[in-house]
Amino acid sequence: xxxxxxxxxxxxxxxxxxxxxxCTYSDSASNYFPWYKQELGKRPQxxxxxxxxxxxxxxxRIAVTLNKTAKHFSLHITETQPEDSAVYFCAAQMPNTxxxxxxxxxxxxxxxx
Amino acid sequence: xxxxxxxxxxxxxxxxQSVAFWCNPISGHATLYWYQQILGQGPxxxxxxxxxxxxxxxxxPKDRFxxxxxxxxxxxxxIQPAKLEDSAVYLCASSQxxxxxxxxxxxxxxxxx
Numbered sequence: 001x002x003x004x005x006x007x008x009x010x011x012x013x014x015x016x017x018x019x020x021x022x023c024t025y026s027d028s029a030s031n032y033f034p035w036y037k038q039e040l041g042k043r044p045q046x047x048x049x050x051x052x053x054x055x056x057x058x059x060x061r062i063a064v065t066l067n068k069t070a071k072h073f074s075l076h077i078t079e080t081q082p083e084d085s086a087v088y089f090c091a092a093q094m095p096n097t098x099x100x101x102x103x104x105x106x107x108x109x110x111x112x113x
Numbered sequence: 114x115x116x117x118x119x120x121x122x123x124x125x126x127x128x129x130q131s132v133a134f135w136c137n138p139i140s141g142h143a144t145l146y147w148y149q150q151i152l153g154q155g156p157x158x159x160x161x162x163x164x165x166x167x168x169x170x171x172x173x174p175k176d177r178f179x180x181x182x183x184x185x186x187x188x189x190x191x192i193q194p195a196k197l198e199d200s201a202v203y204l205c206a207s208s209q210x211x212x213x214x215x216x217x218x219x220x221x222x223x224x225x226x
Contacts, residue, residue, distance in 0.1 A: 004155075006155075031212075032212065034214065034215070036217075042219070043204065043217040043218060043219050043220060044156070044204070044217045045217075046214055046215070046216070049214065089155050089156070091155075093212070097169065097171075098161060098168045098169040098211070099161075099168075099211040099212055100158055100161065100169055101146075101158060101215065102158075103155030103156050103157070104155050105154055105155050106153070106154070106155050
């Protein structure tokens with residue numbers, strides 16, 4: 001079936017360093033890839049997204065890259081801060097299954113002051 | 114603009130009891146999603162509505178779960194009877210259309226004892 005794999009499951013970085021989270025997807029028809037940040041006990045919040053006609057998108061310290069050929073996309077956070085600590089989820093929207101969103105299993109990011 | 118509203122925020126029931134969750138999407142959003150998020154996992158889609166019609170319910174355990182969106186606005190998700198493994202956070206999300214950004218509600222944390 002359709003799925004999205006996400007790695008790593010946990011990530012610890014020193015404040016100021018960069019963090020990279022990677023996801024792969026199975027359906028080559030997938031065309032929309034959002035990233036969500038979820039703090040403990042709170043709702044997932046969209047932080048950045050990318051569509052399949054674009055290879056890279058940047059918003060201040062956050063960037064997402066997409067490799068359609070390899071069917072993977074990555075989240076890059078630069079100059080990490082303690083408030084970046086949260087669980088991050090990638091997702092892929094798959095038009096062949098009613099535009100369903102399939103989520104990765106999450107990456108727990110800890111930024112050490 | 115007001116966000117997605119859900120109630121109740123917390124619910125504790127015994128197994129074999131029934132429970133219902135309510136969701137009010139962002140005004141004007143045609144697409145509504147119900148997700149189940151088990152602790153430590155990504156959200157899993159249960160059902161997706163477009164206005165008052167079901168787009169996808171392939172992952173909804175129909176022997177015990179039901180959902181409706183009769184007037185194409187609010188939605189309710191019901192579990193009857195509940196099992197221990199139904200303990201999770203139930204997230205509602207909405208988007209303007211099936212290809213659009215999703216906005217999540219705060220979720221309902223269900224504990225089945």
